Amino acid sequence: MSENNTTKFRSRRKAQNTADIVTYILLSILGFMWVFPFIIIILISFREEQGMDLSYIIPRTFSVQNYIDLFTKPIVSNTTFGVWFKNTLLISIVVTIISTFFVLSVSFTMSRIRFKMRRTFMNIALILGMFPGFMSMSAIYIILDAFGMLGKLTSLMICYSASAGLGFYVAKGFFDTIPKAMDEAAWIDGATKWTVFTKITMPLSKPIIVYTVLTSFMGPWMDYIFVAYVMGTHSDKYTVARGLYMMIDREHAQKMYTQFCAGAVVVSIPLAAVFLSMQKCYTEGLSGSVKG
Amino acid sequence: MENNTGNGQNNYQTTPCHEVDYDRALPIVLGQIFTYGDLFTKLSFLIMGFSNIIRGQIIKGFIFLLTEVMFFYFLLMEKGGTYHLDRLISLGTTPASQADGPFGKITPNDDSRKCLLYGIGTVIIIFAFLALWAESLKSGYEAQYFVAKGKRPNSFYRDIQIYFDKKIYRTLLFLPIVGISIFTITPIIFMICIGFTNYNAKHNGYTKLVDWIGFDMFGKVLHMGKDPDGTVNMFSHTFWSVLGWTLIWAVATTFLCYIFGMILAMVINRKGIKFKKFWRTLFITSVAVPQFVSLLIMRSFLSEFGLLNSFLRNFGLNPPDWLGDSTLAKVVVIVVNLWVGIPYTMLITTGILMNIPAELYEAAKVDGANAVTTFFKITLPYMIFVTTPYLIQQFIGNINNFNVIYLLTGGGPNMDTSKYQAGDTDLLVTWLYKLTTDSKDFNLASVIGMLIFILSATFSLITYRSSGSYKNEEEFQ
Numbered sequence: 001m002s003e004n005n006t007t008k009f010r011s012r013r014k015a016q017n018t019a020d021i022v023t024y025i026l027l028s029i030l031g032f033m034w035v036f037p038f039i040i041i042i043l044i045s046f047r048e049e050q051g052m053d054l055s056y057i058i059p060r061t062f063s064v065q066n067y068i069d070l071f072t073k074p075i076v077s078n079t080t081f082g083v084w085f086k087n088t089l090l091i092s093i094v095v096t097i098i099s100t101f102f103v104l105s106v107s108f109t110m111s112r113i114r115f116k117m118r119r120t121f122m123n124i125a126l127i128l129g130m131f132p133g134f135m136s137m138s139a140i141y142i143i144l145d146a147f148g149m150l151g152k153l154t155s156l157m158i159c160y161s162a163s164a165g166l167g168f169y170v171a172k173g174f175f176d177t178i179p180k181a182m183d184e185a186a187w188i189d190g191a192t193k194w195t196v197f198t199k200i201t202m203p204l205s206k207p208i209i210v211y212t213v214l215t216s217f218m219g220p221w222m223d224y225i226f227v228a229y230v231m232g233t234h235s236d237k238y239t240v241a242r243g244l245y246m247m248i249d250r251e252h253a254q255k256m257y258t259q260f261c262a263g264a265v266v267v268s269i270p271l272a273a274v275f276l277s278m279q280k281c282y283t284e285g286l287s288g289s290v291k292g
Numbered sequence: 293m294e295n296n297t298g299n300g301q302n303n304y305q306t307t308p309c310h311e312v313d314y315d316r317a318l319p320i321v322l323g324q325i326f327t328y329g330d331l332f333t334k335l336s337f338l339i340m341g342f343s344n345i346i347r348g349q350i351i352k353g354f355i356f357l358l359t360e361v362m363f364f365y366f367l368l369m370e371k372g373g374t375y376h377l378d379r380l381i382s383l384g385t386t387p388a389s390q391a392d393g394p395f396g397k398i399t400p401n402d403d404s405r406k407c408l409l410y411g412i413g414t415v416i417i418i419f420a421f422l423a424l425w426a427e428s429l430k431s432g433y434e435a436q437y438f439v440a441k442g443k444r445p446n447s448f449y450r451d452i453q454i455y456f457d458k459k460i461y462r463t464l465l466f467l468p469i470v471g472i473s474i475f476t477i478t479p480i481i482f483m484i485c486i487g488f489t490n491y492n493a494k495h496n497g498y499t500k501l502v503d504w505i506g507f508d509m510f511g512k513v514l515h516m517g518k519d520p521d522g523t524v525n526m527f528s529h530t531f532w533s534v535l536g537w538t539l540i541w542a543v544a545t546t547f548l549c550y551i552f553g554m555i556l557a558m559v560i561n562r563k564g565i566k567f568k569k570f571w572r573t574l575f576i577t578s579v580a581v582p583q584f585v586s587l588l589i590m591r592s593f594l595s596e597f598g599l600l601n602s603f604l605r606n607f608g609l610n611p612p613d614w615l616g617d618s619t620l621a622k623v624v625v626i627v628v629n630l631w632v633g634i635p636y637t638m639l640i641t642t643g644i645l646m647n648i649p650a651e652l653y654e655a656a657k658v659d660g661a662n663a664v665t666t667f668f669k670i671t672l673p674y675m676i677f678v679t680t681p682y683l684i685q686q687f688i689g690n691i692n693n694f695n696v697i698y699l700l701t702g703g704g705p706n707m708d709t710s711k712y713q714a715g716d717t718d719l720l721v722t723w724l725y726k727l728t729t730d731s732k733d734f735n736l737a738s739v740i741g742m743l744i745f746i747l748s749a750t751f752s753l754i755t756y757r758s759s760g761s762y763k764n765e766e767e768f769q
Contacts, residue, residue: 020564027559031574034635037589038581040599054592055602102471105464113461121465128476130748132692134725135741136479138734139486142405143478162475165468192457197464222582225694229729241584248588257592264585272580279576279639 038268045261052257066262075247075256079236081263084243087153091239092220094157099164099216104209107168108197111175112183125166137229144230151234156227160220167215170282174208175201207281214278221271240267322426325433336432340425343432347439351448356428363421373414380411383489384501404497408489412481416473487738493731509739527736530711530723531743537622538719542690545629550683552630553637554675557645558667560638572642575635583632587699590628591615594700615701618716625717629696640682641675648674684755688748697722720744 040057048061070081110122140159141150149155178201186196202209224241231237238246244267246252247260326334329343336343341356367373379385384402435445446454455463487509489495491502512527560571578586593599594614604611615621648671656666676683697703703718703726713731714723720740727737 016564023559023562023565027565027571030556031571034575034578034631037586037593038578040593041589052592054597054599055606057599102468106468109461109464115461118461126752127749128472128480130688130745130752131480132721132724132741132744134694134721134728135483135738135744136476138728138737139409139479139482140475142409142482143474146406146409159475162471165465165472166476192453193460194456194463197460222584224584225698225725241582244588245584248592253592260588264589268581268585271582272577275580276573276576283643 041261041264044258045265047258050255050258052254066258067266070259070262070266075243075259076235076252079238081240081243081259081266083236084238084240085266087237088220088239088241091153091156091160092217095160095164095220096213096216098157098161099167099219100209100212102161102164103168103171103212103216104202104205106165107171107175108201110168111172112180112196112201113193125168128166134225137226141229151231151237153237155230156220156239159226159230160223161216164216171205171208171212174205178204211278211281214274214281218271218274218278221267322429325429329433330436333429333432333436336429340428341432344428344435344445347435347445349431349435349445349448349451352431352451356424356431359421359424363417366417373417376407376410376414379407380414383407383503384497387501388499401498402501404489404491404495404502408485408502409478409482412478412485416478483738483741486734487742489735491734492736493733496732505735509735513736513739513743526712530714531740533711534714534718534720534723537717538691541622541626541693541719542687544626545633545690545693546683546687548626548630549633549637549686550679553634554641554645554671556634557638557642558671561642561645572638575638578631579635579639583695584699586632587628587695590631591700594624594628616705618705621701621705621717625696625700628700629690629693632696641679644675644678645671680755684752688752691719691744691748692721693719694721694725698725720747 043057043059045066046062046064047059048063048065049059071085072080072082074080110118144150144155144159147155149158182200183196186200187193191199220239222241223239224245227239227242228245231242235243235246240263244260244263247256247263253260326337329336332343332346339357340360341353344350344353344356346353365372379402383404384407386401388401438445488504488506489502490505490508491497494500495502512525513531515525515528516532556575559565560568565571595601596613596616600614601611612620614624652670652674653666656670661669697717697719701715701717703715703722705716707715711718713726713733718726721744724737724740724744727733727740
């Protein structure tokens with residue numbers, strides 16, 4: 001009887017082991033499938049030989065020339081990739097400051113303060129979010145034209161940050177978790193709501209502030225459509241996304257494919273770092289503000 | 293708390309003099325201000341801030357008065373408000389003549405787009421002014437009320453202080469609302485209006501002015517079947533076929549990503565699997581790379597002479613043109629979208645999966661259920677119950693999934709064969725984008741935009757309003 005049990009146990013363990021091995025193999029294959037394209041891009045970015053020959057993977061000669069060219073050689077009419085990088089950095093810093101302020105103000109208001117139009121505002125925000133963004137693109141173009149801002153970096157800064165107030169949901173959810181009793185205690189002590197906002201809510205909200213900062217920072221790096229629309233042929237005002245998109249279009253792809261890969265790596269590494277740290281803040285943010 | 297507003301108002305009607313809560317108890321209906329107000333308050337209906345000035349709130353009163361003067365100046369000045377309102381109705385009367393060139397005679401002309409934009413701007417300014425007007429009346433009545441009770445009305449400094457305390461929501465919301473009004477609301481109203489005009493490639497609003505045409509465009513897009521004269525209506529033909537593919541795409545991608553992402557999360561969560569964190573990071577890294585980069589990479593891999601086909605040719609195979617054949621391209625975009633979307637789902641579901649009570653699984657094991665049964669009877673129902681809002685959000689996101697289609701196929705193949713400005717993999721959004729950029733069919737694009745809105749709004753309102761987080765917002769706090 002006991003011997004029978006042991007064999008049963010052994011066979012079950014064997015089955016478990018086989019299943020584990022199958023799982024590891026499966027995960028390795030899948031993981032490889034997901035990472036493979038990026039490995040290839042990194043390898044191509046170190047190729048010395050130019051052109052879009054994709055019939056082999058390992059570079060015949062390794063070199064960092066593509067990275068150097070990216071920042072020294074003009075890609076189109078005196079504009080290097082460095083210019084685009086600088087544009088994007090500048091835009092995203094300004095956008096981050098404005099949108100973080102907007103998002104935090106709106107979400108604090110919606111979460112902590114009760115006033116007549118609150119529900120209306122939230123419903124309107126929800127409704128506005130359901131219109132496809134591309135629909136209003138040509139209207140924004142005309143508005144920018146009316147303000148005389150077409151073809152200027154400020155136009156992008158304003159467009160990316162102006163409507164940031166609509167994206168208050170995540171931060172509001174976070175503020176909702178801060179106990180109201182803390183606010184009320186402060187009011188009893190004679191604090192104004194402004195003081196509560198700056199001295200109580202903000203210091204408790206680090207993860208969500210970092211999250212908001214990082215999301216707003218990433219936005220301008222991703223958009224290639226709106227830049228194309230607003231900047232037209234002013235290639236010195238492009239951002240990296242638009243620039244990379246241009247480098248791989250029919251006209252330029254053959255000549256610039258290796259530089260494109262280098263550019264993709266240059267953009268992806270910092271953004272991936274930002275994204276991964278954001279992920280951490282997001283999870284922390286979701287787990288609430290005041291523990292216990 | 294918000295419901296109390298009504299009560300406060302009623303109380304006030306019967307007993308006009310009791311302790312004031314600035315925002316609630318003072319009459320909100322302007323008629324009441326007119327009834328209870330004295331001569332100065334009544335005069336404030338015409339001369340904004342009059343009541344405030346008389347009762348010593350001089351700065352505030354003059355600010356109101358100045359705004360009023362500026363508003364009427366704007367309205368009546370040459371090419372001011374009334375002029376724009378007039379042109380909002382006509383959308384311009386003098387087109388630029390074709391002969392005008394750099395060396396031709398320059399004649400002042402109308403631009404229909406600007407007529408519409410400035411007209412909408414004027415309407416918004418009028419509404420903003422009316423809001424301020426009502427505000428000034430309330431403030432004027434408040435001043436009268438304070439004086440009647442023998443108190444000093446608030447000083448200007450005190451008023452500002454209130455804007456950082458009780459009325460802080462106004463201070464904090466002011467700039468965000470200005471931004472939203474100019475860069476979200478105005479463009480949306482503008483584009484909605486465009487849907488009711490004939491603004492397209494033929495009527496560019498400059499050399500050929502635009503007119504209001506009402507619901508014609510909606511009729512053309514939604515009308516099924518053939519036109520009275522027997523020809524196929526290209527607009528509606530394209531719309532219904534693009535809509536069909538959009539829905540197939542949205543359903544397929546949403547559910548496939550969901551199921552496979554969840555299975556991936558479960559595989560990593562399995563007992564006995566080591567380096568869980570490593571596996572997760574491996575997949576998340578692909579999410580971290582900007583989407584347009586990974587999609588551009590994918591496109592260059594899948595292109596006719598790309599990496600994949602070179603690889604297959606090395607084995608002596610004759611590979612197909614992945615993005616060139618209608619059916620194949622549809623399958624490929626869905627598969628690539630899986631590649632993009634599965635790690636996201638894995639990220640979202642990992643935490644929730646761990647929260648499923650272990651007893652459920654143990655009970656199932658005792659009853660002799662195998663892995664497949666457990667998945668369909670326990671895991672899936674539980675997950676769908678918890679993640680319905682997420683699923684709806686994904687579904688709407690996929691209806692509007694611009695990047696994958698635009699970057700991979702650009703809508704093709706078979707552009708411009710049987711459909712109007714659309715290819716076989718075009719979604720409604722990518723079609724809309726092409727209509728505004730390539731063919732300049734702005735009115736058609738606007739109608740499509742509104743229909744997309746109706747589609748997403750219907751789906752989300754049904755679920756959002758029935759979700760607990762909307763109904764029980766206050767209970768949680």
